[in-house]
Amino acid sequence: xxxxxxxxxxxxxxxxxxxxxxxxxxxxxxxxxxxxxxxxxxxxxxxxxxxxxxxxxxxxxxxxxxxxxxxxxxxxxxxxxxxxxxxxxxxxxxxxxxxxxxxxxxxxxxxxxxxxxxxxxxxxxxxxxxxxxxxxxxxxxxxxxxxxxxxxxxxxxxxxxxxxxxxxxxxxxxxxxxxxxxxxxxxxxxxxxxxxxxxxxxxxxxxxxxxxxxxxxxxxxxxxxxxxxxxxxxxxxxxxxxxxxxxxxxxxxxxxxxxxxxxxxxxxxxxxxxxxxxxxxxxxxxxxxxxxxxxxxxxxxxxxxxxxxxxxxxxxxxxxxxxxxxxxxxxxxxxxxxxxxxxxxxxxxxxxxxxxxxxxxxxxxxxxxxxxxxxxxxxxxxxxxxxxxxxxxxxxxxxxxxxxxxxxxxxxxxxxxxxxxxxxxxxxxxxxxxxxxxxxxxxxxxxxxxxxxxxxxxxxxxxxxxxxxxxxxxxxxxxxxxxxxxxxxxxx
Amino acid sequence: xxxxxxxxxxxxxxxxxxxxxxxxxxxxxxxxxxxxxxxxxxxxxxxxxxxxxxxxxxxxxxxxxxxxxxxxxxxxxxxxxxxxxxxxxxxxxxxxxxxxxxxxxxxxxxxxxxxxxxxxxxxxxxxxxxxxxxxxxxxxxxxxxxxxxxxxxxxxxxxxxxxxxxxxxxxxxxxxxxxxxxxxxxxxxxxxxxxxxxxxxxxxxxxxxxxxxxxxxxxxxxxxxxxxxxxxxxxxxxxxxxxxxxxxxxxxxxxxxxxxxxxxxxxxxxxxxxxxxxxxxxxxxxxxxxxxxxxxxxxxxxxxxxxxxxxxxxxxxxxxxxxxxxxxxxxxxxxxxxxxxxxxxxxxxxxxxxxxxxxxxxxxxxxxxxxxxxxxxxxxxxxxxxxxxxxxxxxxxxxxxxxxxxxxxxxxxxxxxxxxxxxxxxxxxxxxxxxxxxxxxxxxxxxxxxxxxxxxxxxxxxxxxxxxxxxxxxxxxxxxxxxxxxxxxxxx
Numbered sequence: 016x017x018x019x020x021x022x023x024x025x026x027x028x029x030x031x032x033x034x035x036x037x038x039x040x041x042x043x044x045x046x047x048x049x050x051x052x053x054x055x056x057x058x059x060x061x062x063x064x065x066x067x068x069x070x071x072x073x074x075x076x077x078x079x080x081x082x083x084x085x086x087x088x089x090x091x092x093x094x095x096x097x098x099x100x101x102x103x104x105x106x107x108x109x110x111x112x113x114x115x116x117x118x119x120x121x122x123x124x125x126x127x128x129x130x131x132x133x134x135x136x137x138x139x140x141x142x143x144x145x146x147x148x149x150x151x152x153x154x155x156x157x158x159x160x161x162x163x164x165x166x167x168x169x170x171x172x173x174x175x176x177x178x179x180x181x182x183x184x185x186x187x188x189x190x191x192x193x194x195x196x197x198x199x200x201x202x203x204x205x206x207x208x209x210x211x212x213x214x215x216x217x218x219x220x221x222x223x224x225x226x227x228x229x230x231x232x233x234x235x236x237x238x239x240x241x242x243x244x245x246x247x248x249x250x251x252x253x254x255x256x257x258x259x260x261x262x263x264x265x266x267x268x269x270x271x272x273x274x275x276x277x278x279x280x281x282x283x284x285x286x287x288x289x290x291x292x293x294x295x296x297x298x299x300x301x302x303x304x305x306x307x308x309x310x311x312x313x314x315x316x317x318x319x320x321x322x323x324x325x326x327x328x329x330x331x332x333x334x335x336x337x338x339x340x341x342x343x344x345x346x347x348x349x350x351x352x353x354x355x356x357x358x359x360x361x362x363x364x365x366x367x368x369x370x371x372x373x374x375x376x377x378x379x380x381x382x383x384x385x386x387x388x389x390x391x392x393x394x395x396x397x398x399x400x401x402x403x404x405x406x407x408x409x410x411x412x413x414x415x416x417x418x419x420x421x422x423x424x425x426x427x428x429x430x431x432x433x434x435x436x437x438x439x440x441x442x443x444x445x446x447x448x449x450x451x452x453x454x455x456x457x458x459x460x461x462x463x464x465x466x467x468x469x470x471x472x473x474x475x476x477x478x479x480x481x482x483x484x485x486x487x488x489x490x491x492x493x494x495x496x497x498x499x500x501x502x503x504x505x506x507x
Numbered sequence: 508x509x510x511x512x513x514x515x516x517x518x519x520x521x522x523x524x525x526x527x528x529x530x531x532x533x534x535x536x537x538x539x540x541x542x543x544x545x546x547x548x549x550x551x552x553x554x555x556x557x558x559x560x561x562x563x564x565x566x567x568x569x570x571x572x573x574x575x576x577x578x579x580x581x582x583x584x585x586x587x588x589x590x591x592x593x594x595x596x597x598x599x600x601x602x603x604x605x606x607x608x609x610x611x612x613x614x615x616x617x618x619x620x621x622x623x624x625x626x627x628x629x630x631x632x633x634x635x636x637x638x639x640x641x642x643x644x645x646x647x648x649x650x651x652x653x654x655x656x657x658x659x660x661x662x663x664x665x666x667x668x669x670x671x672x673x674x675x676x677x678x679x680x681x682x683x684x685x686x687x688x689x690x691x692x693x694x695x696x697x698x699x700x701x702x703x704x705x706x707x708x709x710x711x712x713x714x715x716x717x718x719x720x721x722x723x724x725x726x727x728x729x730x731x732x733x734x735x736x737x738x739x740x741x742x743x744x745x746x747x748x749x750x751x752x753x754x755x756x757x758x759x760x761x762x763x764x765x766x767x768x769x770x771x772x773x774x775x776x777x778x779x780x781x782x783x784x785x786x787x788x789x790x791x792x793x794x795x796x797x798x799x800x801x802x803x804x805x806x807x808x809x810x811x812x813x814x815x816x817x818x819x820x821x822x823x824x825x826x827x828x829x830x831x832x833x834x835x836x837x838x839x840x841x842x843x844x845x846x847x848x849x850x851x852x853x854x855x856x857x858x859x860x861x862x863x864x865x866x867x868x869x870x871x872x873x874x875x876x877x878x879x880x881x882x883x884x885x886x887x888x889x890x891x892x893x894x895x896x897x898x899x900x901x902x903x904x905x906x907x908x909x910x911x912x913x914x915x916x917x918x919x920x921x922x923x924x925x926x927x928x929x930x931x932x933x934x935x936x937x938x939x940x941x942x943x944x945x946x947x948x949x950x951x952x953x954x955x956x957x958x959x960x961x962x963x964x965x966x967x968x969x970x971x972x973x974x975x976x977x978x979x980x981x982x983x984x985x986x987x988x989x990x991x992x993x994x995x996x997x998x999x
Binding site for chain 2 (some may be wrong): 058059135136139140181183184186187188199200201202203204206207210211252254279281282283284285286287289290291293294295318319320321346347348349350351352353355356357358359360365382384386388390393396397423424425427428431455456474475476477478
């Protein structure tokens with residue numbers, strides 16, 4: 016079979032796969048990868064992705080392309096992408112800008128299904144660069160080849176160890192497979208938010224940086240990830256968007272699939288907007304308009320990377336409160352007040368428990384405040400049974416959708432922790448529909464055990480309350496789109 | 508000398524010391540302490556303060572008082588406070604509510620200068636409890652004896668190991684001496700914020716919980732701490748204040764002494780206000796009014812415990828920016844944008860560096876954005892000298908008061924860290940008036956070294972920018988009160 020025949024066959028196959036699922040597979044699940052501009056130096060832009068992907072134990076074929084070497088990092092190298100004997104699903108281009116267009120032509124000739132372009136020096140530099148970028152994009156689109164980038168930090172599928180990036184982040188931390196996907200217009204923001212997520216114990220599915228977005232943009236990735244079976248939560252960063260209709264469709268699709276989109280959108284201030292223009296040349300657009308879009312489509316807008324990671328951590332737990340009614344149980348009246356303030360600011364309500372429950376709490380601890388927050392007082396330290404009974408009483412109250420429990424640093428001291436652990440686990444087990452959040456200090460062992468049992472743990476009361484509010488709003492968003500789908504079905 | 512004579516002499520001495528300094532010494536620097544209601548059980552309310560204070564190696568006299576035991580935790584015990592042979596500066600009352608009034612009378616008879624009352628069951632319970640509390644307060648005030656509490660978690664002077672509290676926090680972490688004081692209406696909030704501060708490596712001077720505030724309130728403690736030589740930063744929590752004029756005076760005094768007050772004030776929402784009433788019976792007051800008072804007196808209002816601790820950490824560094832002009836240097840254009848947005852929201856400005864500096868940056872890294880944020884691009888990873896020269900150029904620009912540097916996780920990888928460490932230290936050393944903040948991941952060793960050299964380190968860009976904004980506003984507050992004092996001096 017000649018190169019041309021392969022090209023036609025591959026293009027036809029690519030065109031046949033018209034669903035988003037098949038499209039995304041070329042990028043996220045390639046069976047074979049060519050690295051054009053491959054380097055023997057594992058610290059160079061063309062060397063890192065080979066090194067990382069080998070460390071990831073990627074089982075597919077890896078073809079380094081370099082006309083000057085017969086072997087790269089222990090793998091046979093090829094003089095050009097067209098010289099590779101087998102099919103190539105994905106080609107990574109790590110060449111200087113001036114060599115990139117020809118490489119694109121060769122990839123199209125070879126019949127690759129997707130191109131990832133690290134090369135910079137295009138639309139982010141000047142009009143001439145933009146013109147070259149547009150030409151490459153047009154040729155790819157016409158050939159039915161996906162183009163990620165240029166000027167991007169690549170793509171990773173953590174489940175299969177495909178680590179096509181030159182980010183240094185993998186020198187400091189290595190991701191575990193999980194169900195959180197990261198899509199970022201800025202590779203470094205995506206890499207950093209992923210690193211902070213990994214440090215919080217969050218496992219990742221896909222990671223993709225869109226860079227200059229000549230073809231593939233954040234919206235399209237979100238659309239793919241909304242239908243990606245390996246992904247249940249989407250962390251996203253964007254500076255601007257050229258196609259708001261596509262973005263809205265992607266958000267709606269994610270909501271219908273009950274997949275939280277945790278969006279960090281920059282360019283809020285005048286300085287931020289200028290910086291966006293200097294960085295990716297995007298138009299940061301109207302901030303209030305984006306806010307309205309996010310609200311309308313159930314997208315969670317994070318105000319910081321940390322908040323985005325908090326929410327990814329909270330979503331990974333899988334329990335989304337049925338409604339906004341929160342109970343706060345606190346060993347400290349003061350922390351109860353702080354939590355109440357933060358919860359109200361996050362859109363939550365703090366109804367009182369039933370009269371009978373109040374009466375029983377007051378009977379157990381006469382100096383307690385039995386309403387909401389429940390102040391169990393320091394008396395429980397000498398008789399943890401009091402707390403355990405109050406927890407059981409509050410947990411069974413149908414008036415609450417979520418419970419935040421503050422026990423200061425008692426979770427760091429084994430003898431105290433053992434005094435309330437079983438009651439906590441029982442409450443968690445008996446009320447699977449409720450969200451339970453522990454606020455306070457916990458030892459590493461206690462933390463691991465309680466998180467595995469389905470508790471969220473936050474040190475700061477305000478962050479705990481904010482996460483409960485966020486999960487509640489996300490669930491309301493899902494319900495809204497679920498309900499819409501339902502009523503539409505009824506209409507037909 | 509009879510008991511009555513001792514009492515009169517001591518009271519006279521107390522009355523003679525009319526300055527706040529001498530008053531505070533009775534509470535913060537007692538030479539001798541009686542523990543009334545002392546327990547042999549180191550886990551009980553009357554046992555913990557003895558155990559903790561012995562672990563703190565307090566060098567003063569400690570007199571356990573318990574009519575049923577001759578020795579408590581290895582220390583000779585006394586049948587009553589009046590039976591103690593030497594002078595008693597401070598008496599701690601850890602008795603049930605009904606026994607407290609008589610103990611107060613005996614303390615006054617003995618001539619103690621300050622009473623700390625753990626006992627609860629007074630104003631926080633009902634009107635009858637408030638009446639008893641008021642009577643005790645009146646007797647103390649008439650006798651010139653300070654009364655802390657009742658229903659409070661005590662007082663600590665970390666420098667002398669005086670740990671008069673029954674908080675369990677000391678089971679999980681032990682404070683190092685330092686210059687941050689904590690004053691809290693809620694003992695548990697104060698204990699928790701102190702614990703989070705300790706975990707951030709912050710050393711403490713004094714710690715005091717005011718509880719029911721029969722006599723001593725948060726305002727009076729801030730006034731004392733404003734003049735306390737061991738303290739340079741004050742973390743405070745309050746739910747309400749009965750004497751706003753005193754509070755204002757205390758804040759102004761702190762500002763004149765260039766001591767940041769980092770205030771967490773709860774009761775912001777309707778639910779929070781109800782919870783405040785249930786907790787301490789305080790009136791949370793008008794939130795906007797408090798906001799205005801804080802702004803007018805240069806007090807930093809923290810929105811969470813975490814933010815309060817962030818600011819304590821930032822203040823401990825000792826560098827307060829001269830003005831709001833921030834430079835951001837980032838390896839990531841995207842993080843640069845996020846930082847710019849957060850900085851603007853925190854009241855900072857991001858002017859451009861001089862034309863010559865811009866030209867030189869562009870010469871060093873052609874693809875960089877040389878304005879502000881400076882995007883140094885990933886090119887620096889392969890040639891850290893480029894970053895080092897840009898850092899030196901930006902640091903010497905007189906247009907900047909602060910610099911935030913984002914290098915992602917490079918600080919976690921030794922070979923990268925060694926590539927920029929010396930340039931960072933040189934910049935820090937050459938420009939002592941400027942605030943340098945590192946944003947990103949750093950190894951424990953790198954963090955220790957850079958913090959010791961005077962850098963602040965934050966993982967999250969928004970928290971970094973917020974801290975710079977906070978330090979800037981605090982310094983503006985100091986200047987405002989310094990200027991006022993100066994012009995007043997000129998008038999006289």
